[in-house]
Amino acid sequence: MHKAIFLEGSLRLTIEPDGPILIKAGESGGADPTLPDMEFVRSQGRIYLPGSSLKGVVRAQCERICRSLDGPERYDHALQRRSDKDFIPPLTDNPLVERGIYQQYSRGGDDITFSSGIYFEELRKKSADLASNTAVVFRRSSFVSQIFGHTSLASRVRFADAYPVSEVKIEERNGVAIDRIYGSVAYGPFNYETVVAGKFQTQITFKNLTLAHLALLGLALRDLAEGRIGIGFGKSRGLGRAKVNFDELRLYYPTCELVDGTLRLLNGQTVAPATKLAGLGALCDERFKAYDLPPRDDDLVDLPPRLAYRADDFFGVTLVANGNEQVLAVWKACMPAWRREIGL
Numbered sequence: 306m307h308k309a310i311f312l313e314g315s316l317r318l319t320i321e322p323d324g325p326i327l328i329k330a331g332e333s334g335g336a337d338p339t340l341p342d343m344e345f346v347r348s349q350g351r352i353y354l355p356g357s358s359l360k361g362v363v364r365a366q367c368e369r370i371c372r373s374l375d376g377p378e379r380y381d382h383a384l385q386r387r388s389d390k391d392f393i394p395p396l397t398d399n400p401l402v403e404r405g406i407y408q409q410y411s412r413g414g415d416d417i418t419f420s421s422g423i424y425f426e427e428l429r430k431k432s433a434d435l436a437s438n439t440a441v442v443f444r445r446s447s448f449v450s451q452i453f454g455h456t457s458l459a460s461r462v463r464f465a466d467a468y469p470v471s472e473v474k475i476e477e478r479n480g481v482a483i484d485r486i487y488g489s490v491a492y493g494p495f496n497y498e499t500v501v502a503g504k505f506q507t508q509i510t511f512k513n514l515t516l517a518h519l520a521l522l523g524l525a526l527r528d529l530a531e532g533r534i535g536i537g538f539g540k541s542r543g544l545g546r547a548k549v550n551f552d553e554l555r556l557y558y559p560t561c562e563l564v565d566g567t568l569r570l571l572n573g574q575t576v577a578p579a580t581k582l583a584g585l586g587a588l589c590d591e592r593f594k595a596y597d598l599p600p601r602d603d604d605l606v607d608l609p610p611r612l613a614y615r616a617d618d619f620f621g622v623t624l625v626a627n628g629n630e631q632v633l634a635v636w637k638a639c640m641p642a643w644r645r646e647i648g649l
Contacts, residue, residue: 311588313557314519316509316526316632320354320467320536323546325476325499328358328537341477343497343538348466352473354505356464358537363464364453366525366534371396371449372416374647380412382648387597389444395419396647397449421446422456440595448646452511452518461514462522467507474502499544506552516584516604520643523636526551551632559621560588563614568622579614581605582624582638603645609634 330346345352375396383393395416402420409427410419424445429436436442442458443451454460479496511522526549528534535545561568561576561583568576568583576587586604589596598604608614608624612631617623626632 310512311558311560312514312583312585313512313559314510314514315553315555316511317552318507318509318526319470319550319552320505320507321548321550322500322502323532323548325478325501325544326354326537326547327497327499327539327544328354329497341498342495345475345498345500352469352475352500352503354467354507354536356466356507359467359507360453360462360464362529362534362536363522363525364449366528367449367452367521368397370521370524371447375416377413379648387444388594389441389597392445394421394424394445394447394450396447398447398455400450400455416447419447420455421450421458425455425457440593440597444595444597448517448521452514452522461518462509462511465508465510467505469503470506471504472502473500475499476501497538513585515586515599516582516606516639516642517599517646519584520636520639523633523639524643527633527636551629552627554626554632554635556624557617557621558583558588558614558623561622563616563622568614576601577605580608582608582635584639584642599642599645604642606638606641609638 327343328346330344346355347353379396380393384390387393393410393412395410395414397416398410398419398421399417400420400422402418402423404423406418407420407423408414408418409424410416425436425442436457446455446458450458452461476499477496478499482495514522525534529536529547530549530551532546532548536547537545539545558568560571562571563569563579566579568579568581570576570588570590574590576583581587582605584599584604586599587601589598609626609631612624612626612635614622614624626635
């Protein structure tokens with residue numbers, strides 16, 4: 306699936322601290338007594354928010370959402386709609402599980418002890434051909450891993466570093482670590498560097514996602530914007546809260562064109578009326594049936610008001626949502642596909 310592109314997208318967003326934030330540098334303080342014990346991460350002397358930190362926060366929230374909604378009923382729903390009934394993956398897994406703890410997932414099983422990466426390592430020992438089949442790797446990966454990847458499947462989403470676009474205000478704070486048994490000071494006092502003001506811009510890019518994938522990403526990013534999850538160090542101490550503004554969501558369909566009010570593939574096949582938002586399942590033909598993508602009608606929803614496709618300046622078709630209201634409207638429109646995915 307990575308060798309063909311049916312849908313590409315990008316989300317530009319601005320992140321602003323809503324209180325102190327600290328993303329620690331790998332090495333801080335050192336022999337220089339004037340430096341804080343914990344420094345904010347920098348690139349060429351410039352404070353920034355690493356894309357890896359942002360991706361980790363969003364993936365972890367996607368995993369929480371899926372783990373909260375998964376269960377035997379969702380498993381039974383997936384078993385009915387999937388062509389591959391030999392293995393039904395969970396909505397999420399644990400990419401950090403150790404091999405000695407790993408257990409293959411089954412109905413009612415614990416996804417905390419399952420890893421999609423280890424599953425395919427074990428499958429490769431039994432059938433190298435099956436484990437190297439890209440359709441098998443995709444459809445037997447957990448739903449979250451289909452977005453963020455694992456050791457046998459590349460990620461479909463990328464988070465760029467967020468760099469400041471305004472003046473950044475820094476504060477130095479002091480703290481101590483308390484011994485949980487005796488209540489005395491276990492370590493400290495120490496000082497750490499926090500960012501308390503400034504604006505950081507970044508971009509998230511993705512490709513070949515279904516509407517259900519987009520909906521889950523939207524839920525996690527909404528939770529970040531509403532302060533339900535934090536960024537960086539010391540979240541239990543009140544650090545890490547941020548305000549997020551969604552500047553622009555852009556979807557690009559390189560294999561489509563607009564013809565007489567319809568969205569069509571370049572081979573002439575009609576996808577849907579141009580009033581419908583299309584996910585990956587609506588764009589793929591019979592060649593990709595083995596990926597167990599959603600049926601075409603299930604990966605189509607009505608476009609939100611005031612949004613419309615337009616022919617790209619070079620090739621294909623583009624859809625652009627500007628500002629928080631329109632971006633959130635796109636994610637809200639994707640929610641029926643997410644409900645179908647989990648069997649609601």
